[in-house]
Amino acid sequence: MRKVTTIPAMADGYDVQAIEAKWQAYWRDHKTYEVDNGDPRPHFYVLCMYPYPSGRAHMGHVRNYTFGDLIVRHRTMLGNAVLSPMGFDSFGLPAENAAIRTGVHPRTFTDDRMAELRSSIERIGAVYDWRREVHSHDPSYIRWTQWIFLRFLEAGLAYRAMAPVNWDPVDQTVLANEQVLADGTAERSGALVEKRDLEQWFFRITDYAQELLDDLDGLDWPERVKVMQRNWIGRSEGAAFSMPVVDADGQEHADGVSVEVFTTRPDTSFGMTYAVMAPEHPLVSAVTTAERRADVEAFVDQVAGASDVERMSSQEALSKRGVFTGAYVRNPFTASPVPLYLADYVLMGYGTGAVMAVPSEDQRDWDFAVAHGLPHLRTVAPPQGWEGEAFTGDGPHINSGFLDGMLKDDAIVAAIDWLEGQGLGQRQVNFRLRDWLVSRQRFWGCPIPVVYCDECGVVPIPDDQLPVLAPDDVEFQPTGQSPLQSHEGFLHTSCPRCSGPVRRETDTMDTFVDSSWYFLRFCDPWSSDAPFSPAAVAEWMPVDQYIGGVEHAILHLMYARFFTKALADQGIAPATMREPFSRLFTQGMIRLDGEKMSKSKGNLVAPDEILDAEGADALRLAHLFVGPPQEDVDWEGVGLDGCSRFLQRLWRLAQGEVGSAAVVRDVTADDEQIERSVHRLMAKVGEDYERWSYNTAVAACMEATNDLYRYAQSEQGPRVDTLNFAVDTLLLLLAPMAPHLTAELWERRRGGHIHAERWPEPNPDLLGVDRVTMVVQVNGKVRDRIEVEAGITSQQAEDIALASTKVAAQLGGATPRKVVVRPPRLVNIVV
RNA sequence: GCGAGCGUGGCGGAAUGGCAGACGCGCCAGGUUUAGGUCCUGGUGUCCACUGGACGUGGGGGUUCGACUCCCCCCGCUCGCACCA
Numbered sequence: 001m002r003k004v005t006t007i008p009a010m011a012d013g014y015d016v017q018a019i020e021a022k023w024q025a026y027w028r029d030h031k032t033y034e035v036d037n038g039d040p041r042p043h044f045y046v047l048c049m050y051p052y053p054s055g056r057a058h059m060g061h062v063r064n065y066t067f068g069d070l071i072v073r074h075r076t077m078l079g080n081a082v083l084s085p086m087g088f089d090s091f092g093l094p095a096e097n098a099a100i101r102t103g104v105h106p107r108t109f110t111d112d113r114m115a116e117l118r119s120s121i122e123r124i125g126a127v128y129d130w131r132r133e134v135h136s137h138d139p140s141y142i143r144w145t146q147w148i149f150l151r152f153l154e155a156g157l158a159y160r161a162m163a164p165v166n167w168d169p170v171d172q173t174v175l176a177n178e179q180v181l182a183d184g185t186a187e188r189s190g191a192l193v194e195k196r197d198l199e200q201w202f203f204r205i206t207d208y209a210q211e212l213l214d215d216l217d218g219l220d221w222p223e224r225v226k227v228m229q230r231n232w233i234g235r236s237e238g239a240a241f242s243m244p245v246v247d248a249d250g251q252e253h254a255d256g257v258s259v260e261v262f263t264t265r266p267d268t269s270f271g272m273t274y275a276v277m278a279p280e281h282p283l284v285s286a287v288t289t290a291e292r293r294a295d296v297e298a299f300v301d302q303v304a305g306a307s308d309v310e311r312m313s314s315q316e317a318l319s320k321r322g323v324f325t326g327a328y329v330r331n332p333f334t335a336s337p338v339p340l341y342l343a344d345y346v347l348m349g350y351g352t353g354a355v356m357a358v359p360s361e362d363q364r365d366w367d368f369a370v371a372h373g374l375p376h377l378r379t380v381a382p383p384q385g386w387e388g389e390a391f392t393g394d395g396p397h398i399n400s401g402f403l404d405g406m407l408k409d410d411a412i413v414a415a416i417d418w419l420e421g422q423g424l425g426q427r428q429v430n431f432r433l434r435d436w437l438v439s440r441q442r443f444w445g446c447p448i449p450v451v452y453c454d455e456c457g458v459v460p461i462p463d464d465q466l467p468v469l470a471p472d473d474v475e476f477q478p479t480g481q482s483p484l485q486s487h488e489g490f491l492h493t494s495c496p497r498c499s500g501p502v503r504r505e506t507d508t509m510d511t512f513v514d515s516s517w518y519f520l521r522f523c524d525p526w527s528s529d530a531p532f533s534p535a536a537v538a539e540w541m542p543v544d545q546y547i548g549g550v551e552h553a554i555l556h557l558m559y560a561r562f563f564t565k566a567l568a569d570q571g572i573a574p575a576t577m578r579e580p581f582s583r584l585f586t587q588g589m590i591r592l593d594g595e596k597m598s599k600s601k602g603n604l605v606a607p608d609e610i611l612d613a614e615g616a617d618a619l620r621l622a623h624l625f626v627g628p629p630q631e632d633v634d635w636e637g638v639g640l641d642g643c644s645r646f647l648q649r650l651w652r653l654a655q656g657e658v659g660s661a662a663v664v665r666d667v668t669a670d671d672e673q674i675e676r677s678v679h680r681l682m683a684k685v686g687e688d689y690e691r692w693s694y695n696t697a698v699a700a701c702m703e704a705t706n707d708l709y710r711y712a713q714s715e716q717g718p719r720v721d722t723l724n725f726a727v728d729t730l731l732l733l734l735a736p737m738a739p740h741l742t743a744e745l746w747e748r749r750r751g752g753h754i755h756a757e758r759w760p761e762p763n764p765d766l767l768g769v770d771r772v773t774m775v776v777q778v779n780g781k782v783r784d785r786i787e788v789e790a791g792i793t794s795q796q797a798e799d800i801a802l803a804s805t806k807v808a809a810q811l812g813g814a815t816p817r818k819v820v821v822r823p824p825r826l827v828n829i830v831v
Numbered sequence: 832g833c834g835a836g837c838g839u840g841g842c843g844g845a846a847u848g849g850c851a852g853a854c855g856c857g858c859c860a861g862g863u864u865u866a867g868g869u870c871c872u873g874g875u876g877u878c879c880a881c882u883g884g885a886c887g888u889g890g891g892g893g894u895u896c897g898a899c900u901c902c903c904c905c906c907g908c909u910c911g912c913a914c915c916a
Binding site for chain 2: 224227231232261262265276343344345346347349350351352355357365431432626627628633637641646648658696699701706709780785817818819822825826828
């Protein structure tokens with residue numbers, strides 16, 4: 001917990017609250033950060049992931065918006081037209097759950113929280129073009145989300161299908177695969193997800209699997225996010241081929257049934273000793289023999305009740321449950337029959353739902369073979385002395401007919417060529433990525449704009465009748481059922497096509513649909529005849545800097561990429577716009593005592609308290625100073641007091657309250673040293689801003705302030721022009737980080753608005769120092785430090801180093817074997 | 832198991848292959864102050880025979896005149912994926 005300390009005495013006149021309120025009002029009233037389309041300056045689009053309106057801001061928000069705001073202000077000072085919009089991801093279950101608890105309509109609840117969050121965001125001094133605000137539950141936004149849905153429907157990118165889906169029994173809705181964690185619990189509610197067969201709406205994200213994978217290469221994103229997306233897409237290349245079902249003697253079935261399998265290792269086909277189908281495979285009943293039927297049906301029933309995750313990850317699953325069907329399939333490579341099993345580790349949803357099993361070159365198959373007493377045959381020669389089980393490495397093929405002697409890559413190609421030549425199979429690419437399930441059985445989301453007509457089937461609501469809005473006169477019951485499902489007025493309407501009575505769709509869209517295009521709406525939020533104009537999108541997109549939490553690495557960031565590509569292909573967005581976010585930065589989490597800070601853990605440190613005491617600038621600076629922005633931080637490590645003290649010191653310095661009075665004089669060596677150090681500071685802070693090294697930028701400014709304190713307190717007093725130049729520069733460099741204090745001081749010292757000033761650029765001629773400390777090493781160990789002219793030659797440096805008495809003592813008369821000279825900083829004498 | 836990242840003082844952390852520990856917190860001392868706090872100045876890796884020296888960036892090896900930094904092996908922590916054929 002934060003220690004309650006006495007508030008440091010204020011520097012004279014530094015009234016944090018008054019100053020911060022004054023400048024927040026200034027930026028609002030002067031529309032400082034509003035930017036119009038068509039602005040002639042070079043464009044830069046900075047975006048923080050829009051938040052779910054949860055009420056007052058928490059520390060994660062503060063951190064996120066501090067980074068974003070810093071970039072907005074820095075880029076503006078660099079002369080860019082910076083688009084900095086903000087909005088709210090305002091659909092979602094918390095509002096609906098609150099409605100069930102309290103009876104307050106989700107809109108009222110959400111609007112209240114949005115207002116709270118907006119005002120606490122403003123209190124940290126983050127600036128936005130609020131004219132462009134969008135929120136998901138705004139009817140004008142709903143209209144265009146629905147419009148896009150209908151365009152996807154027309155294009156075949158949205159479709160309805162019966163599928164085994166993830167059902168969350170707590171939130172009473174289905175979930176997308178991406179919203180179920182590896183342990184089988186729901187990402188949002190934590191409930192153990194069940195499997196149900198339901199008819200649901202999907203977006204055909206798999207159409208873009210290859211492009212989503214390929215285009216990752218060109219993105220300036222954290223590598224781990226790209227890796228996570230690549231894993232999620234899960235491309236694998238191989239062959240699919242079919243095998244006729246036969247009996248133990250190799251006699252084909254009269255009905256000519258065959259099983260299609262997918263493999264990435266067709267080169268090992270000669271080693272196939274059995275085959276496996278998923279228990280849900282449509283051919284199960286057809287292939288099962290009479291004497292095995294009872295066992296097979298028992299197994300299928302047992303598996304049917306389990307979720308994918310239970311099947312794939314639990315301990316029982318790893319024990320390789322399976323059952324023999326009594327049938328065999330003929331391996332086309334050897335023409336021999338192998339037994340056909342069912343096993344729950346084979347999934348119907350991937351590949352063909354059936355696999356060939358090669359125990360000698362696949363550990364999973366090896367384990368299953370051991371458990372069920374099946375043989376194995378090596379087809380890739382393992383290395384000498386191999387004592388492992390399955391060998392998955394490369395080696396010359398054996399026992400493999402025409403593949404014998406080949407290495408893996410050649411053998412794969414040869415095996416596929418052979419399959420294609422025989423007309424038995426073909427090269428195939430599979431993806432792990434599934435289509436995106438977007439329907440949710442909840443009230444507080446964007447309604448799916450279709451009706452069901454007995455005559456016409458699924459009928460879209462015509463564009464001119466959008467938006468379809470949920471009714472207000474609804475009652476929320478703790479049944480878990482969406483009130484839309486029982487609202488007669490909403491449910492019944494007439495068919496847009498045949499005018500007959502129809503039933504409305506009562507499902508709403510996943511809230512990730514809303515967040516998949518909000519960054520496009522920000523470019524043109526006033527558009528009333530399209531979700532946005534292609535010209536406005538072309539003007540601002542892609543987002544130059546996107547900032548958010550790594551928890552969205554797959555979900556939001558994959559969906560938004562899909563939307564961008566799909567909208568471009570539908571001609572709604574410019575065709576060339578293939579990616580939404582050029583650069584992504586994922587900030588670290590804030591922990592408290594090692595735990596994630598969150599409402600549910602009850603370990604929040606409220607920013608409001610700190611804003612009341614130390615103020616926004618100190619809080620922002622503390623977040624920037626604590627460490628590298630991409631790293632997680634513990635709140636204990638956030639040095640608020642130190643940052644607050646620093647700002648007070650800066651205030652006193654800038655107000656002329658430190659040291660003796662400044663004097664007018666010609667430049668002395670000391671003055672010049674200060675001036676040069678200020679140019680170096682400009683270079684340092686500028687570079688640090690570019691490379692997201694804010695902690696070192698703050699440190700450099702603190703160091704400069706300490707130097708200026710000593711300078712101001714020096715015997716001869718500070719030179720007035722030198723001190724002013726140094727302080728003014730320091731204020732400019734800090735303006736993006738501590739906007740209120742620097743604005744106030746600038747106005748008092750210089751007049752005008754600091755954030756309208758140009759970013760200071762160093763004079764390259766003054767970046768060097770004239771005298772430096774040269775390090776003299778003997779055998780790599782520092783033995784002396786000597787002040788030298790910065791411009792000395794190698795020979796001079798060597799001479800000076802060898803003249804050192806300390807060095808002579810170390811050498812003890814020995815002759816150097818070698819002298820490494822890096823003038824003017826270092827000489828290393830090797831003996 | 833696979834993949835990625837990380838291991839530096841009491842703490843958060845700095846350091847393009849070239850002075851390890853910038854900056855801040857904490858702590859110690861001095862000054863200011865009636866006192867405490869604030870504020871100002873200085874000190875603060877460990878050890879020793881203390882105007883100096885030895886050791887020191889998870890452990891071990893290597894490359895190099897020189898390694899926190901590059902390479903190999905090991906240990907530990909964090910995150911992601913995990914029967915995807």
